[in-house]
Amino acid sequence: MKLKAKSAIEAHDPVTHGGLYSKKITSLGVLDFSSNVTPAGMPIKVKKSIKKNLEKIENYPDIHSSQLLKSLQKFTNLSEDYLVVGNGAIEIIYNFCNAFLSKDTPVLIPIPIFSEYEATCKMNNCKITFFRTMDLQKNLESFISKIPKNGCVFICNPNNPTGKLLPKKNLIQIIDKAKKQNSIVFVDECFIELVPSSNESVISSVKKFDNVLVLRSFTKSFGLAGIRIGYAASSKYIISVLKKIKIPWSINYVAEQAAISATQNSSHLTKSKSIIKKEYDFLKNKIAKIDGFELVDSSTNFILIRTEYDSTKLQKKLLEKKILVRDCKTFRGLDNHFIRIAIKSHKDNLRLLKALERIK
Structure with a gap:
């Protein structure tokens, strides 16, 4: 007996997402800016x-x-x-x-x-x-x-x-x-x-x-x-x-x-939004000063960035510095000149900015 799946299922191409496992990362110390999770962490x-x-x-x-x-x-x-x-x-x-x-x-x-x-x-x-x-x-x-x-x-x-x-x-x-x-x-x-x-x-x-x-x-x-x-x-x-x-x-x-x-922890949302507002303003100001990167205004806890660099090569360079960003070329409507970053703690955001400034 030869089984055959529905044609739409056979043609299905699983979607690419962010996260450490998207790049099969097992080493410790990699900062994940590709997953858009609250910077306040778990309550x-x-x-x-x-x-x-x-x-x-x-x-x-x-x-x-x-x-x-x-x-x-x-x-x-x-x-x-x-x-x-x-x-x-x-x-x-x-x-x-x-x-x-x-x-x-x-x-x-x-x-x-x-x-x-x-x-x-x-x-x-x-x-x-x-x-x-x-x-x-x-x-x-x-x-x-x-x-x-x-x-x-x-x-x-x-x-x-x-x-x-x-x-x-x-x-x-x-x-x-x-x-x-x-x-x-x-x-x-x-x-x-x-x-x-x-x-x-x-x-x-x-x-x-x-x-x-x-x-x-x-x-x-x-x-x-x-x-x-x-x-x-x-x-x-x-x-x-x-x-x-x-x-x-x-x-x-x-x-x-x-x-x-x-x-039962709605106060956690208040804490998250406070961090996001403060760190978004900080990142927006700093990224605007880095050559090759243009921030797209955001209302929430992540930022889309237009860059003159190839997004896949940029992601690889940042990974060498133990920072993972989302390569956005897999989003329909975007090309290989977009990355996305989550807003994280001030300490983590400083580390990201330092890495972006050194990209050549």
């Missing part, structure tokens, strides 16, 4: 929760993650009927696309943007239209005019990798137009809790609009990248479908308890 109380609950991993976790949903209800001011959790935000992206998108579904994706939306849509044989823009707010009218009928629109806000933040009023315009077109809007807000200046979240709009899903993650905001935990808010119908198809026990017990602890 102390969350660390204690993880250690405390390790002894309980011999038991199956709650298949419904009931305790976490109750905590998220308080954290988001939404009832459990509007919430679903996942093994990282990425599981929810895949489950959403598998459940609601199919062959020839028209999809609108602004680029550059997080690449997994495109990858998952392709595996579902969607008909994708790309909209090239480095700042969606500046091209809003044109973008809205391209919202398809009976389709889907993906928005990352703030956008990864540009860091651009779309105001809430503009997002509501997109959602409202999409509703008239019988289309759904997938809004990825995984970085929105790390925006120091304002709160442009549309998470509360899921009560008013039945055509929007808002994605969140504990990875970026609370430094929990390694245990994979995320959630989404949407209409009761969409959430009910996502709960039906969610892989049983995808949320392990330790991850659930860590996330519960995180929701």
Whole structure:
């Protein structure tokens, strides 16, 4: 018997991401500026929760993650009927696309943007239209005019990798137009809790609009990248479908308890935003003075940098100095003259700047 996978699966090209394992780094001392995690690190109380609950991993976790949903209800001011959790935000992206998108579904994706939306849509044989823009707010009218009928629109806000933040009023315009077109809007807000200046979240709009899903993650905001935990808010119908198809026990017990602890540590977000604001201003000022590098204004905890150097060669040179940055040539809409850096502690940022200044 000769097995053959679906053609879309065979054609799937796994997305390249940042992180130490992306470069198979095993040596100690490499500073990871390629992963956009809060510079404040993991909350102390969350660390204690993880250690405390390790002894309980011999038991199956709650298949419904009931305790976490109750905590998220308080954290988001939404009832459990509007919430679903996942093994990282990425599981929810895949489950959403598998459940609601199919062959020839028209999809609108602004680029550059997080690449997994495109990858998952392709595996579902969607008909994708790309909209090239480095700042969606500046091209809003044109973008809205391209919202398809009976389709889907993906928005990352703030956008990864540009860091651009779309105001809430503009997002509501997109959602409202999409509703008239019988289309759904997938809004990825995984970085929105790390925006120091304002709160442009549309998470509360899921009560008013039945055509929007808002994605969140504990990875970026609370430094929990390694245990994979995320959630989404949407209409009761969409959430009910996502709960039906969610892989049983995808949320392990330790991850659930860590996330519960995180929701009870909102002061950690205040601390993170304070560091981000201060260090962003510092990096913006310093990078502007380094020849060959031009910073793209960002609203969150990472910065896209346009450089005269080849991004892959630059990444390699910086790795020799034990600094890893994100080579952005793999983002559709960017070329090999862009890198992305996370905002880290002042000490780490100084080390990055020193390395950039010595690049030749």
